[in-house]
Amino acid sequence: MVTIYDIAEKANVSAMTVSRVINNSGRISEKTRAKVRKVMEEMNYVPNQTARSLVLQQTKLLFLLITDITNPFYTTLARGAEDAAKKQGYRLLFGNSDESLEKEADYVTTILTTRVDGVLLAPAGDPSLPHLELLRRHDVPFVLLDREVPGIDCDIVLGDSKEGARQLVSHLAEAGHERIAMVNGSSSISSARLRLQGYKEGLKLSELPFREDHIFETSFGSLNDLSEMEAWLAGLNPPPTAILTGNNVLAVEVMRLLHGQGLRVPEDMSIVCFDDLGPYADVEPFLTVAAQQAYQFGYMGMSMLIERIQDKETAQPWKKIVLPAELLVRRSVKPLRSGE
Amino acid sequence: MVTIYDIAEKANVSAMTVSRVINNSGRISEKTRAKVRKVMEEMNYVPNQTARSLVLQQTKLLFLLITDITNPFYTTLARGAEDAAKKQGYRLLFGNSDESLEKEADYVTTILTTRVDGVLLAPAGDPSLPHLELLRRHDVPFVLLDREVPGIDCDIVLGDSKEGARQLVSHLAEAGHERIAMVNGSSSISSARLRLQGYKEGLKLSELPFREDHIFETSFGSLNDLSEMEAWLAGLNPPPTAILTGNNVLAVEVMRLLHGQGLRVPEDMSIVCFDDLGPYADVEPFLTVAAQQAYQFGYMGMSMLIERIQDKETAQPWKKIVLPAELLVRRSVKPLRSGE
DNA sequence: AGTAAAAATGTTACCGATAACTCTAAATTA
DNA sequence: TAATTTAGAGTTATCGGTAACATTTTTACT
Numbered sequence: 001m002v003t004i005y006d007i008a009e010k011a012n013v014s015a016m017t018v019s020r021v022i023n024n025s026g027r028i029s030e031k032t033r034a035k036v037r038k039v040m041e042e043m044n045y046v047p048n049q050t051a052r053s054l055v056l057q058q059t060k061l062l063f064l065l066i067t068d069i070t071n072p073f074y075t076t077l078a079r080g081a082e083d084a085a086k087k088q089g090y091r092l093l094f095g096n097s098d099e100s101l102e103k104e105a106d107y108v109t110t111i112l113t114t115r116v117d118g119v120l121l122a123p124a125g126d127p128s129l130p131h132l133e134l135l136r137r138h139d140v141p142f143v144l145l146d147r148e149v150p151g152i153d154c155d156i157v158l159g160d161s162k163e164g165a166r167q168l169v170s171h172l173a174e175a176g177h178e179r180i181a182m183v184n185g186s187s188s189i190s191s192a193r194l195r196l197q198g199y200k201e202g203l204k205l206s207e208l209p210f211r212e213d214h215i216f217e218t219s220f221g222s223l224n225d226l227s228e229m230e231a232w233l234a235g236l237n238p239p240p241t242a243i244l245t246g247n248n249v250l251a252v253e254v255m256r257l258l259h260g261q262g263l264r265v266p267e268d269m270s271i272v273c274f275d276d277l278g279p280y281a282d283v284e285p286f287l288t289v290a291a292q293q294a295y296q297f298g299y300m301g302m303s304m305l306i307e308r309i310q311d312k313e314t315a316q317p318w319k320k321i322v323l324p325a326e327l328l329v330r331r332s333v334k335p336l337r338s339g340e
Numbered sequence: 341m342v343t344i345y346d347i348a349e350k351a352n353v354s355a356m357t358v359s360r361v362i363n364n365s366g367r368i369s370e371k372t373r374a375k376v377r378k379v380m381e382e383m384n385y386v387p388n389q390t391a392r393s394l395v396l397q398q399t400k401l402l403f404l405l406i407t408d409i410t411n412p413f414y415t416t417l418a419r420g421a422e423d424a425a426k427k428q429g430y431r432l433l434f435g436n437s438d439e440s441l442e443k444e445a446d447y448v449t450t451i452l453t454t455r456v457d458g459v460l461l462a463p464a465g466d467p468s469l470p471h472l473e474l475l476r477r478h479d480v481p482f483v484l485l486d487r488e489v490p491g492i493d494c495d496i497v498l499g500d501s502k503e504g505a506r507q508l509v510s511h512l513a514e515a516g517h518e519r520i521a522m523v524n525g526s527s528s529i530s531s532a533r534l535r536l537q538g539y540k541e542g543l544k545l546s547e548l549p550f551r552e553d554h555i556f557e558t559s560f561g562s563l564n565d566l567s568e569m570e571a572w573l574a575g576l577n578p579p580p581t582a583i584l585t586g587n588n589v590l591a592v593e594v595m596r597l598l599h600g601q602g603l604r605v606p607e608d609m610s611i612v613c614f615d616d617l618g619p620y621a622d623v624e625p626f627l628t629v630a631a632q633q634a635y636q637f638g639y640m641g642m643s644m645l646i647e648r649i650q651d652k653e654t655a656q657p658w659k660k661i662v663l664p665a666e667l668l669v670r671r672s673v674k675p676l677r678s679g680e
Numbered sequence: 681a682g683t684a685a686a687a688a689t690g691t692t693a694c695c696g697a698t699a700a701c702t703c704t705a706a707a708t709t710a
Numbered sequence: 711t712a713a714t715t716t717a718g719a720g721t722t723a724t725c726g727g728t729a730a731c732a733t734t735t736t737t738a739c740t
Contacts, residue, residue: 001397001478001726003725003726003727004726004727005726005727013689013690014689014690014691015690015726015727015728016689016690016691016728016729017688017689017690019727019728020688020689020728022727023728025728026688026689027686027687027688027689028687028688028689029687029688029689032688032689044474044477046449046452046453046474046478047453047726047727048394048453048725048726048727049449049450049453049454049727050390050393050394050453050454050455050725050726050727051394051695051725051726051727051728052453052726052727052728053390053695053727054388054390054391054394054694054695054696054697054725054726054727054728055694055695055726055727055728055729056695056727056728056729057341057695059390061450061454069409069415069418069419069422069434070412070415070416070419070618070619072410072618075409075410075415076410078409078436079409079410079436082409082436082438091446091447091450092435093433093434093435093450094409094433094434094435094436095432095433095434096418096419096422096434098422106431107431109386110401110431110433112386113386113387113388113389113392114389114390114401114454115388115389115390134384137384138341138384138386139341222619249619252619252620255624277620278410278412278618278620279410279562279589279592280592280617280618280620280621281620284595284624284626284627286624287624341696343695343696343697344696344697345696345697353719353720354719354720354721355696355697355698355720356698356699356719356720356721357718357719357720359697359698360698360718360719362697363698365698366718366719367716367717367718367719368717368718368719369717369718369719372718372719387696387697388695388696388697389697390695390696390697391695391696391697391698391725392696392697392698393697393725394695394696394697394698394724394725394726394727395696395697395698395699395724395725396697396698396725397725
């Protein structure tokens with residue numbers, strides 16, 4: 001591995017001069033600069049960021065931790081985060097916690113030991129609190145995405161989960177649906193709780209009764225076993241005519257279940273969900289959704305994070321951004337009323 | 341930031357003793373070990389990987405560089421890579437080059453400076469050669485994914501691009517299509533070249549003529565401007581009845597273009613492509629594709645990489661794995677023959 | 681020309697950890 | 711009991727950079 005000392009020796013200058021050329025700092029004569037540059041080229045020099053980080057106490061690396069790398073919501077978000085980071089001259093590393101607290105803990109360790117300058121993360125849920133406290137204790141700036149964690153104050157970018165869910169329910173009610181079930185993520189996740197609230201509000205506004213057994217709680221990640229959900233659905237009598245799911249992945253799972261039973265959407269069951277389905281949705285517009293501004297989540301979250309890092313001294317108040325969701329009506333809801 | 345020196349002072353031992361406790365190396369009395377452990381707990385000590393890397397010249401980190409984080413092929417691949425890495429006790433960092441050589445170069449720098457132990461990467465294309473040479477020169481083990489790069493010998497996991505494309509063309513030909521166009525990724529990417537070859541072979545086998553103007557070359561990533569493609573398509577007279585695209589993203593782009601013109605798939609144009617569309621494809625099975633074993637790409641590639649890292653001394657011959665693609669017939673091809 | 685100021689370059693210490701070596705005190709052996 | 715091991719801990723140098731200060735060289739000005 002070529003170091004500045006190797007360069008220095010070959011160029012007949014001191015290591016410090018090489019360092020100055022690399023960083024364009026201090027005063028260097030053009031002649032020396034050219035000479036050093038030439039030697040660096042010749043020797044294929046690459047600065048050792050590890051050594052640099054050690055002395056500078058900063059890495060210019062940021063970390064994005066998402067909970068499901070196969071979910072288009074998060075990958076689109078990642079794109080936004082990446083663009084914002086790049087714009088400000090930061091590099092970005094990704095991690096995927098897979099909705100698992102254990103994997104999240106692993107990544108938090110990686111984050112601390114890698115000494116990244118800041119973290120943008122979607123926490124696995126309320127039990128992520130100790131992880132966040134650890135980051136806080138080690139003075140690592142972070143911004144949360146999509147999910148609040150009770151017990152910690154910090155910058156955060158949220159979607160308007162309650163209102164989005166309410167709109168979806170209202171949309172179903174207007175189409176004449178009266179028995180609307182909900183398949184939701186874990187209630188230890190704030191956005192799942194808010195979506196449930198929005199669901200209840202939507203029912204109330206349309207004067208529909210809330211039934212406890214119309215709620216099925218599971219994980220936001222993809223399921224390897226659908227049998228519990230199947231049993232739940234089979235147990236509903238009369239069955240619902242529509243299902244609202246807490247996110248896009250769960251919508252896919254529900255549809256997988258229904259198709260397995262030979263049921264069609266929307267003929268036999270209507271479906272709506274939170275979050276859009278990535279680029280493919282443009283092409284075969286099928287699922288009616290409350291689309292979140294995934295790219296903005298990433299872009300704004302990252303911008304907040306960088307701002308926070310750069311003004312580390314001045315204690316700004318915590319910021320909370322709430323992005324509205326947009327109802328995209330497609331064709332996964334069957335009109336039950338005669339009038340359309 | 342708490343260092344081993346802080347611990348050492350408080351525990352009344354030398355820094356080296358603390359280091360020994362952390363790494364479970366050397367001989368330490370139980371009493372001292374317990375005392376040091378206690379102080380570490382109290383002070384919330386986290387080892388500084390930066391300092392460690394500097395002296396050890398290694399981490400337990402691996403890097404996965406993909407070219408499109410919004411493409412389900414790569415995210416599924418990432419899942420496989422992650423699972424394999426975890427199984428062997430490695431942590432994984434992700435990067436997204438976005439099919440761009442410049443971003444790839446940035447990530448290569450990050451890779452070198454972060455001192456990861458190995459890299460699994462889908463190169464942006466043939467011009468990635470210098471990046472790979474750089475990794476090689478710096479002795480960073482790597483395994484390529486999906487794309488060969490002429491000029492470098494290394495471990496690699498490939499899909500059978502030629503055969504897959506051939507099958508897709510044959511499928512179209514059997515359905516009675518005679519004017520089959522192809523929208524492909526850059527010819528500086530080996531898999532694009534092979535898919536073009538497969539396309540030509542497929543035409544030949546069905547005794548269809550090859551027309552140079554039936555090929556439109558663009559980027560594998562999503563396009564922000566469809567006008568060139570639009571002009572190309574408009575210039576074809578008579579127009580093709582079917583289009584084969586070099587990957588899933590391009591299929592989506594083509595469909596976006598067609599929809600924009602009020603054309604329907606498959607009624608007005610048939611479409612097939614390489615790579616499947618992620619979980620959503622199970623739900624609304626629409627696009628006929630040559631599906632690659634994305635998960636296996638990641639899993640096998642990562643396994644090869646780790647093996648390579650662990651036997652760094654013994655010079656194994658380079659391995660090349662070719663995974664077959666599977667034709668999944670759905671409903672994006674219109675039968676032109678009378679008999680179905 | 682002589683001196684101050686400015687420009688160019690060099691020296692030293694340090695960031696936080698670990699390897700390799702050294703030292704001390706207790707345990708073992710003859 | 712003296713000599714020799716050995717367990718347990720400490721010292722020093724080092725990884726590859728950079729900040730802060732020191733020094734030398736060049737330029738400018740009286």
